[in-house]
Amino acid sequence: MADNQDKLSRYLTQTGVNEHARFILELEFIQCLANPHYLNWLAQNKYLEDKAFLNYLQYLEYWRQPQYATYIRFPHCLAMLELLQSEHFRQVIASPVAVDEIHTQQAFYWMHYRTNRIKEAAAAAAAQAGQAEGRQAGSTNGQADTAAAPPAAATAAQQPPA
Structure with missing residues (x-):
């Protein structure tokens, strides 16, 4: 160099x-x-x-x-x-055939690249928002479920022996 x-x-x-x-x-x-x-x-x-x-x-x-x-x-x-x-x-x-093939592939890339990236970004944002909502709902539901459910030791003590 x-x-x-x-x-x-x-x-x-x-x-x-x-x-x-x-x-x-x-x-x-x-x-x-x-x-x-x-x-x-x-x-x-x-x-x-x-x-x-x-x-x-x-x-x-x-x-x-x-x-x-x-x-x-x-x-x-x-x-x-x-x-x-x-x-x-x-x-x-x-070869003109190779040139036409490359030109066609480039045209498809240029036509669809931006649209596909926008769709991918929107899907990723929706998935991320869904995960965030799931975590929020899971944390509040998890707290409610924990408070409503009796501890495992208490339920075992309440059941009669078989």
């Missing part, structure tokens, strides 16, 4: 790109990786066969760190970045 940082420092010195501009450019680029049609374009134009480009993708793994990941709006890009490390995926993404 230190070797990559040295290369990056030399690159920045040579190109004159400041750190803020680099951050914005890399953020924009990594988020483009969430688009399966863009990945297909990269594959069709042989970028996914270029060793330098693959090294750049490896370098971008730092975006997984929490201090950087908070800026990402399309988390699928991190999943795609991971998949792009696989040669098999780089070959498969060149």
